[in-house]
Amino acid sequence: MAGRLTRRWSPSLLQVLRFPVVQLHMSRTAMRASEKDFENARNQLKLLTKDPGNEVKLKLYALYKQATEGPCNTPKPSMLDFINKAKWDAWNALGSLPKETARQNYVDLVSSLSPSSESSSQVKPAAANEKQPGSENIIVTSQDGITKIMFNRPSKKNAITTSMYKEIIHALKAASTDNSAITVFTGNGDYYSSGNDLTNFTDVSPNSIEETAKNASILLREFVDAFIDFPKPLVAVINGPAVGIVVTLLGLFDAVYASDKATFHTPFSELGQSPEGCASYTFPKIMGPAKAAEMLIFGKKLTAGEACAQGLVTEVFPESTFQKEVWTRLKTYAKLPTNSLRISKELIRSNEKEKLHAVNAEECTVLQGRWLSEECMNALMNFMSRKSKL
């Protein structure tokens, strides 16, 4: 089948994609591709000198169709019509991925194929054991069908800086179209992550506080949207304590494996803030409103065992065997048929997507107001003065 695809690709898909020859001028940092970025990406494909291979071509085809026509809307070709069946399968596997996301993924994928791409923000389809470029605070690798995104700032308990949010968005977009079957988040060192880097808000001049809060709210919304829309199974390997946003996001993960030394803490009230990551919706659904309130309103810290009993964590492992057991299991899962994994996830999650986007938007608006509140500013000052007394 691969041979047939190679022979037939050029005329059939070039027709579908209709490339004119135009030079690309696109912003690689734009997180939502405009129509123009999309058009430019289509043009850029024409300039490729190297055949990207059938798998990538099928992804491009599927993303193009999804971006322009929406979910697959044609009858399934017969089993013997190999090429059209492969194209149909690729398109159909995108399920109800929003057109806008498909457009962005298409732009990212084309961008990753360009020889002239800037290495610092380039997104590449993951190859075996390939380390993705970017800062060292987020390490993205791909091996055995698993793309691993690791928080790598152990001296700061893996606190997430503004640039790390952006890199994670980029890494998720790349992982959504790479060759891996599943995507896994984990932390390097003794913490999974201590959540938002509180200095994101302290290095700000007084006359730009409002603008900083607005920008942070936009970034947060985009960050959480990337998790809501992520099409492949998303797994968290919680190697140690988790605080704030990395906990709230767990409601958007498909499996959460924790070491028995992990803890789960969302001290939003203490910080003069409010929940994000869609937790105001997912946590009451997962654990019931009373337990969700204890965590999200009163900031009760849970042990891994408690988080598992409440349904936030899938399974807890003894620290001594945690890494070995979890990665062995994940490697087995990653060998399952990729399209089937995506489609099952889509079935489980798609009904909720619209609601989750609305919850995310609302939480970000509320948080933007909280960041400007006296309660929040006092909490940040307390954190900074605690540091200065050490």
Ligand SMILES: CCCCCC/C=C/C(=O)SCCNC(=O)CCNC(=O)[C@H](O)C(C)(C)COP(=O)(O)OP(=O)(O)OC[C@H]1O[C@@H](n2cnc3c(N)ncnc32)[C@H](O)[C@@H]1OP(=O)(O)O
């Ligand atoms: C685009 C913006 C989006 C915003 C989204 C909204 C997100 C909200 C949240 O995530 S709320 C949660 C925020 N996190 C916290 O409140 C945790 C703050 N940190 C701590 O309470 C403690 O550091 C600790 C309990 C995590 C660990 O304590 P300890 O074991 O005593 O270690 P240290 O405190 O000495 O930490 C070592 C080193 O790391 C620095 N650090 C740790 N966490 C953070 C952090 N979240 N932000 C900034 N810096 C952090 C800590 O200051 C130490 O640095 P130093 O060695 O002093 O330079």
